[in-house]
Amino acid sequence: MADEAAVAGPVGVVPPARTALVTGASRGIGRALALGLARAGLDVALVARDADRLAEVAREVRDLGRTALELPADVTDAAAVAVAVRAAEAAPADGGLGGVDLLVNNAGRIDAEVPLWEADPDEWWSVLETNVRGPFLLARHVVPGMLARGGGRVVDLASGASLHEMVASSAYNASKTALLRLGAGLHEAGYARGLRAFELSPGTVATEMTAGMPMHAGRTEWTPVERSVEMVVAIASGDLDACSGWFVRVTHDTPESLSRLAARASAPAARRLRVQPAAADDPLAEVLTGR
Template identity: 65%
Template sequence: MSAPVPAARTALVTGASRGIGAALARSLAAAGLDVALLARDADRLTGVAAEVEAAGRRAVALAADVTDRVAVEAAVNEAEFALGSIDLLVNNAGLVDTEVPLWEADPEEFARVLTTNVYGPFLLARAVVPGMLARGGGRVVDLSSGSGTRDSPVMPGYNTSKTALFRIGGGLHAAGFDRGLRAFEVAPGVVATDMSTGMAMHADRTDWTPPEAVGELVAAIAAGDLDPLSGCYLRAGTDTLAALRERAAAGPPAGRRLVVTDWDSPS
């Protein structure tokens, strides 16, 4: 078991120019973290950076594509130079594919979704985690989804990608926990963003997850409050912080990991 990991002082959030990513940047700044913001839209990033700075924290705007290895490595270097470290990585950038079954899916769209949603977090973690380990630890959060835990008739690219994130986060936990690395798969619920409100499955939805619930959960992870739950799947808007803190105080849980059960095991 590694020594306790200090609370994060800095964070890098991808997909930070709008939606959940921008909300997370604001929440982390309000929690006292300096924030590096990464997205492709430089103009939108400037606006979010101004909000972080208005909260009294440092902000670094990084215009980059999460699927571009060279750009990602350069952005991480810039963030570490500006902030001194990246203590928390939040892999939020992502795409959804058309709501059709697999045999109707567009192959190029499928590949594009997997590249953004899986290869992107891989590149970010690969660039950020070595620095965390050198400093004695850090935390990685993947914005996952309940869609990655169950079968779905549509959106094969999105569902496959969110399942893959469990293997990325689980692998980081398995390989890095004893060296101070903590990894979490966080489902944000259904937040009313440009992406979600345009989906047919949410056309009549009225019970949206408030973005503040996602921000509170990630801020608690940044503070180290939930470190014993590293490797687990957490759900904003469903899990309360009080319940998660109680669970963390009880020690590492056996559940909330993506596994295949045997024939006679309870589902």
């Protein structure tokens, strides 16, 4: 059973990542993660729609002495994703990285800050496509290669919105919650074969996206993007494999604190989504929280 494998501990050591594929890599958090991984010694495949900005980030990666692949693509386009992943997995002699050891699903969007009944249906679904279909497509094409090589790691950029209801931006709320289910499912299905999955909330980072959000108007305190870079680099190294399947939030967690917590974790569904019982004597209490 997958649950038994997760409780029993590592079934094998997965080597540190040598290569990474980062989506939404042309700006903001994605750019910072790509450069941070390059500084840590990884070669990086860069995916984003803006080819010009992607080329700039690629130059920065190469200036750090690492290989950078520019792979302009829309993460919601299944054919384009397949082409990008094939290019990343190609042998170095053919211009590829030879495989993807770490997938970082960073590309994302947010919808208008209105209640669900005022939301534009097309915008609403487009946000779901970027934030859920995109990570699904990338994992669908990258994970088989990881499993064939004995394992790999997937990081989804989740959110504090993954954990609670929002009165507005319902597409973003729903999509970031869905990511937690996708990541936990990858963990359950692939752990015994060397797959490790992490749902990472970067906090509220100053980016072009957050700058245009009314909810952050006037905000003066932001989460440093360096905290996310530190966490993803630690994940790439394998130091946090004991936290596979977890929701991680850099405003509260550090690689060191997570390592300590994992050593004494005992919850049957640590850091995962569960419906809470209504009271201590709720007849569904064990069903809701017992697995």
